[in-house]
Amino acid sequence: METIQIAIDGPAGAGKSTIAKRLADHLGFAYLDTGAMYRAVTWKAMKLNVDLEDEEAFGFLSQTRFDYIKGSLTLDGEPLGDEIRSREVSNNVSLVSSHQSVRETLVKRQQRLADNLNVVMDGRDIGTHVLPDADFKFFLTANVATRAQRRFKENVKRGIHIPLEDLKQEIIKRDEFDSNRTISPLKPASDAIVIDSSNMTIDEVINTIEVKVREEDSNGFN
Ligand code: DC
Secondary structure, eight states: OOOOOEEEEOOOSSHHHHHHHHHHHHHHHHEEHHHHHHHHHHHHHHHHHTTTTTTTGHHHHHHHEEEETTTTEEEETTEGGGGGGHHHHHHHHHHHHTOHHHHHHHHHHHHHHHSOOEEEESSSSSIIISTOOSSSSEEEOOHOOOHHHHHHHHHHHTTTOOHHHHHHHHHEEEOOOOOSSSSSSSSSOOOEEEEEEETTHHHHHHHHHHHHHHHHHSSOOO
């Protein structure tokens, strides 16, 4: 069976996860959050007390399992919870995701997870590296103030309290790191549709994407 793959990339706080998840629900597709996988690896590395700067220390990845079970990603058989959204994990995940061997391993796992699924996958390098042949590629952006504000609200809902200005500085730092790393830096694929969501509601963005997907898809998936 032909499957449909939708790649959604963009910087932190552009609304990718909310949008990708709801889009997947609307279309009846699986949703794979690749940022959650980098976060989970960071969380596990911190738990194992390894030196995060030392790429060699990530050998534990060969004994680390990711599965997609009943609509959710699991790490070593356990569902991923809010522990991967902590400030410590957020501030270390860029470093961890800049290690080449970590990326190579996770990209392979992500490709395997997406295989044979109708899927919406979000991240930084989905359209450029993970699913270069995706049927649809979107790159979501928004200005830093809007993104910090969105993260702030998301955090409040989760009971995490980080001052807005701190969040803004952390986002700027993470963007800078993610955009300038040598391996798979954050950038739109040449064939991605770029959507600036600064002045759009989440529903407007989802609608824009859904209209394009439904218009252009010739497989009649619904
Ligand atoms: O989307 P997020 O903020 O949860 O992602 C966490 C970090 O993981 C982000 O700083 C960059 C990294 N990441 C990546 O390098 N490649 C991906 N495909 C997804 C996330």
